[in-house]
Amino acid sequence: MAWKGEDLRGRSFDGCNFMGSQWEDVNLDGCHFRHCFFDFSTFRRCSLRQTSFLFCSVSGSKMEDCDWTGSDLLHVNFNALEATQTQFSESDLYFTRFVGSKLDHVAFIDCNLKKTQFTGSWLQEVNFKASNYEEAEFDTAPEARP
Amino acid sequence: MKLVFHYSVENFSNTYVVGPDGGGDALLIDPGVLDVRLLEAIESNGFTIRWVLITRCQPNHVRGLRTLKKVYDAEIYSRQTQVLGFECQLVKPGTHLQLGPFKVDCLCYPEFSHDTVIYKYENWVFCGDLISAGKAGKTGSAYAQANLAQALERRFFSWQEDLLVFPGEGPPTTLRSEKLFNLVRRSAGLEVLDPAAPIGSLPAMEP
Numbered sequence: 001m002a003w004k005g006e007d008l009r010g011r012s013f014d015g016c017n018f019m020g021s022q023w024e025d026v027n028l029d030g031c032h033f034r035h036c037f038f039d040f041s042t043f044r045r046c047s048l049r050q051t052s053f054l055f056c057s058v059s060g061s062k063m064e065d066c067d068w069t070g071s072d073l074l075h076v077n078f079n080a081l082e083a084t085q086t087q088f089s090e091s092d093l094y095f096t097r098f099v100g101s102k103l104d105h106v107a108f109i110d111c112n113l114k115k116t117q118f119t120g121s122w123l124q125e126v127n128f129k130a131s132n133y134e135e136a137e138f139d140t141a142p143e144a145r146p
Numbered sequence: 147m148k149l150v151f152h153y154s155v156e157n158f159s160n161t162y163v164v165g166p167d168g169g170g171d172a173l174l175i176d177p178g179v180l181d182v183r184l185l186e187a188i189e190s191n192g193f194t195i196r197w198v199l200i201t202r203c204q205p206n207h208v209r210g211l212r213t214l215k216k217v218y219d220a221e222i223y224s225r226q227t228q229v230l231g232f233e234c235q236l237v238k239p240g241t242h243l244q245l246g247p248f249k250v251d252c253l254c255y256p257e258f259s260h261d262t263v264i265y266k267y268e269n270w271v272f273c274g275d276l277i278s279a280g281k282a283g284k285t286g287s288a289y290a291q292a293n294l295a296q297a298l299e300r301r302f303f304s305w306q307e308d309l310l311v312f313p314g315e316g317p318p319t320t321l322r323s324e325k326l327f328n329l330v331r332r333s334a335g336l337e338v339l340d341p342a343a344p345i346g347s348l349p350a351m352e353p
Contacts, residue, residue, distance in 0.1 A: 015149070019320075035151055037310070039323050055151060059279070059323035075153070077317035079280040080327040095158075095316065099280030100327050119281070120329050 149270065150187050151312075154179040157206040159314055162272055164248065165193040171246050173197040174220070175265060175272045176314055180210035185217070197245045200224035200234070201274025201314055203261045221245075225254065225261040237263050257290070257297040258283050271311045271321070277302070279311075279319040282330040295330045303331065 001021040012032040019037050024044045031051045038058040045065045052072040063083040071091045081101040089109040093116045101121040108126065113133040120139065150163040157178040165172030169192020177198055188195065195218040200208055203226050211230050214220065222234040223243065237243075239254040251266040255276055262283075264273040275283045282298060285291045307322035325331065 035149075035318065037318070037320065039320050055153065055317050057279070057318050057320065057323070059319060060326060075317045077279040077319050077323075079319070079323065097279050097317065099329060100332065117280070120332070 147268070148191060149312075150191060150193075152184040152187060154181070154206075157209065159206045160312065160316075161210070162312055163188055163191075163193060163195070164267060164270070165191060166247065169193060171196040173199060173245055173248055173250070174214070175199045175312075176201055176207045176274065177210035177214045178206050178208070180213040180217070184210075194218060195220045197248070198222045199250070199265050199272070200229060201262065201264060201272060201276075202259060203229050204275075207274065207314060223252075225263050253301065255294070255297055255301070257293045258285065266309075269306075269309050271305075271309050272314075273302075273311055274314040276313075277311060277319075277324060277328070278313040278316045279323075280328055282328065291330075298330060303328075 001018060003026045004024045005026065007027045008031060009027055010030040013036055014034045016036045018041060019039045021038065021041045023041065023046050026046045028051055029047050029049045033052065033056050034054045036056045038056060039060050041058065041061045043061065043063045043066050048066060048068045048071060050070045051068065053076045054072070055075045057077040058081065059077050059079045061081055063081060063086050065085045067087045068091055069087050069089050073091055073093045073096050076096045078101060079097050079099040081098060083101070083106050084104040087107045088111060089107050090111065092112045094112055095115045097117045098121050099117055099119045101118070103121060103123050103126050105125045108131050109129050111131040113128070113131050113136045115135045116133065117137040119137050148165055148167050152161040154161065159176065159178035161178055161184060162175040163172050172193035172195055174195045195214065198211070198214065198220045200222065203224055208229050211232060215232060222229060222232055223237050224234045225237055227234055227236050237252045241252040243250040243252060248267055252263050253266065255262045255264070258276055262274060262276060264271060264276055277283065282294055285294055303325050305321055307325065309321040311319045311321055311324060
């Protein structure tokens with residue numbers, strides 16, 4: 001599945017399988033995703049502002065130059081995410097997981113990171129300014145992912 | 147078939163209901179809480195809870211059982227003969243349950259706890275506390291954790307990759323993701339598959 005340059009603003013998706021999909025220059029602002037699977041997908045230059053991802057799995061995905069500003073990302077599985085130049089600012093990431101992720105120049109400014117898990121992750125130039133990271137997990141990664 | 151998912155804020159736990167598309171007899175996994183929202187979700191889908199499957203006999207998995215039994219006359223399956231005073235059908239290792247239209251495989255993991263059982267229905271796995279996305283369940287010691295890692299390697303990660311995994315806590319995951327990224331495998335230095343390998347077709351999860 002591949003989407004390029006599409007405007008999908010405000011749509012709702014429930015229980016959908018998007019595994020292995022490609023999203024390039026897609027506008028997903030205001031979309032609602034619930035119980036969807038996006039494992040091993042690729043997002044490039046996508047706008048996901050004020051989206052709602054509830055109990056979704058985005059494990060093993062790659063993300064480049066995406067904007068998730070102002071989104072509700074509760075209980076999302078972002079494990080093993082490889083993200084660069086991506087914004088999660090002003091988002092609610094309660095109990096979301098970035099276990100084993102590689103985050104390079106990613107911004108979590110003014111976010112709710114309560115109980116968010118970064119266990120085993122590799123973080124470079126990641127900005128957590130003004131965020132609530134009470135009970136978040138930042139266990140040191142045993143090795144940095146290449 | 148349809149899968150209904152319910153998250154309890156009080157318990158930090160997930161409850162799942164599986165039932166036919168047009169309504170009918172349904173099974174419920176881990177009644178941690180039976181609140182108004184869950185009840186509305188059950189009723190709006192036309193479900194009647196006939197069977198309750200318990201992955202672990204801990205309060206956050208069973209606290210809602212008393213309320214549930216007041217509403218539904220359901221059979222309870224667990225690794226104990228009694229839960230909260232209710233008689234249960236005892237699940238033994240390797241049991242295959244035929245519950246109406248549902249054929250459910252039951253697998254026990256005494257390496258994790260004596261009362262843990264996970265349930266597999268078609269390509270959905272309800273694993274309770276055994277696995278949560280990216281991590282294995284917590285045990286009491288490094289030795290027990292190593293035992294659990296070995297047990298998972300032999301009897302969980304060896305399954306087919308197209309399974310969708312629904313833990314008792316936290317977001318869903320897939321067996322493929324867990325084989326590649328679960329910390330218990332990475333920390334054990336186990337060989338992982340090529341994440342760039344093509345993914346087979348996976349059936350959608352019904353809302």
